[in-house]
Amino acid sequence: MSEAIPDGETRNLRIIAERIRSRRTTKLFLKQEVSKQLVLDAIELARWAPNHHLTEPWHFYLLGKQKIAACVDLIGTLIRETKKDDELAAFKEESARSMPGWLLVTCQKSADELRQQEDYASVCCAIQNLTLYLSEAGVAAKWTTGLITRDLRLFDIMDIDSAEEFVVGLIWYGYPKTLPTQSRKDVSEILTQTD
Numbered sequence: 001m002s003e004a005i006p007d008g009e010t011r012n013l014r015i016i017a018e019r020i021r022s023r024r025t026t027k028l029f030l031k032q033e034v035s036k037q038l039v040l041d042a043i044e045l046a047r048w049a050p051n052h053h054l055t056e057p058w059h060f061y062l063l064g065k066q067k068i069a070a071c072v073d074l075i076g077t078l079i080r081e082t083k084k085d086d087e088l089a090a091f092k093e094e095s096a097r098s099m100p101g102w103l104l105v106t107c108q109k110s111a112d113e114l115r116q117q118e119d120y121a122s123v124c125c126a127i128q129n130l131t132l133y134l135s136e137a138g139v140a141a142k143w144t145t146g147l148i149t150r151d152l153r154l155f156d157i158m159d160i161d162s163a164e165e166f167v168v169g170l171i172w173y174g175y176p177k178t179l180p181t182q183s184r185k186d187v188s189e190i191l192t193q194t195d
């Protein structure tokens with residue numbers, strides 16, 4: 001049980017506040033592999049996110065070597081197609097190849113607009129749960145919504161039915177080489193308090 005001291009000042013609150021504040025997106029990872037069990041534990045925890053009507057709209061795809069290689073090729077192809085730049089394509093492929101872990105997170109599609117919005121929100125909450133847990137274990141992540149996440153060829157590679165699911169994020173994860181610093185606006189700029 002935590003000590004009773006003023007609001008926001010209990011030891012556990014300070015720890016969780018620091019954990020949330022210090023999670024950082026990073027693009028540069030060490031080669032060191034992340035244990036599969038840690039990622040499975042993070043996925044188990046991710047699904048405890050709030051979800052309206054208990055739709056549990058998420059699905060997690062933990063990629064193995066073959067799927068990763070196919071995705072790296074697709075990233076290069078997409079750059080060649082859209083930017084007509086072989087050098088950039090090779091650079092992006094190399095950068096993707098250096099990502100130690102690949103996790104694709106999808107959301108169930110719904111014809112109901114409100115349900116779709118709520119389900120998307122839940123999947124985002126799940127990803128935040130996952131990345132916070134990994135961050136606590138010293139593993140950083142980059143949530144990407146790059147071109148590959150919307151290309152039908154990704155769905156073919158992964159054998160995902162694009163009529164049933166859409167990608168909320170491709171999560172690259174690993175032990176970070178460095179963690180960037182970040183800032184946020186002052187709370188006074190984003191908070192309106194009413195009578």
Ligand SMILES: Cc1cc2nc3c(=O)[nH]c(=O)nc-3n(C[C@H](O)[C@H](O)[C@H](O)COP(=O)(O)O)c2cc1C
Binds near residue numbers: 023026
């Ligand atoms: C829905 C979503 C999509 C994102 N897509 C990208 C992306 O495609 N490329 C990228 O570099 N970062 C992406 N990010 C990461 C943000 O750029 C990052 O969260 C932001 O810079 C703040 O950094 P922080 O996560 O360290 O606080 C995405 C984040 C979210 C929530």
